[in-house]
Amino acid sequence: MLINRLFSILSCDTPAADVVTFKVKLNPDFAIYEGHFPSNPITPGVCLVQLCCELSETFYERPLRITKAKNIKFTKLLKPHEYPIVDCQLSFEASNGLLLVKSTIFCEDVQFCKMNLELNDIGNE
Numbered sequence: 001m002l003i004n005r006l007f008s009i010l011s012c013d014t015p016a017a018d019v020v021t022f023k024v025k026l027n028p029d030f031a032i033y034e035g036h037f038p039s040n041p042i043t044p045g046v047c048l049v050q051l052c053c054e055l056s057e058t059f060y061e062r063p064l065r066i067t068k069a070k071n072i073k074f075t076k077l078l079k080p081h082e083y084p085i086v087d088c089q090l091s092f093e094a095s096n097g098l099l100l101v102k103s104t105i106f107c108e109d110v111q112f113c114k115m116n117l118e119l120n121d122i123g124n125e
Contacts, residue, residue: 003054006030006047010085012059021089022055028080043078048113052103055088056119064099068118078105078112086112097121 003009010023026043033041049069057064078086086107093100099119105112 001054002047002050003058006032006043007051009055009058018093019089019091020055020059021087022058023085023087024051024055025085026078026080026083028084033080041080043080045072045074045113048074048078048105049115049117052088052090052101052105052115052117053119055090056092056099056101056117059090059092060099063122064119065122066117067098067120070116070118072113072115074113076110076112083107083110083112 005027007024007026010025012023013021015021028041032044032047036042036044049066049072053064053066086105089104089106091102097120099121101117101119102114103117104114
């Protein structure tokens with residue numbers, strides 16, 4: 001779990017029934033940045049994928065597992081000292097027992113990544 005370690009949730013806004021935007025604060029002192037990279041910390045892409053999964057779990061209040069990640073596009077390096085607070089917009093669709101999530105992580109007009117995730121409710125496995 002990265003929540004409350006790599007990042008913390010500052011706010012949650014639901015502009016539509018199937019869309020949510022979280023404002024999250026990155027923790028530049030988190031241990032992952034010591035190896036990625038000590039003099040120029042960059043948030044690893046796999047952590048951004050996990051961040052979106054954990055935000056989905058928070059919104060749905062149940063444990064979820066990534067079954068598929070596709071169309072992942074990293075467009076700019078997310079440096080926690082340069083961009084300590086980012087927005088994560090998630091849109092959801094249920095399909096065949098899975099939760100399909102389209103995610104975008106950005107700060108104002110700067111986009112860091114987009115991805116599509118398929119999540120499964122761990123209780124349904």
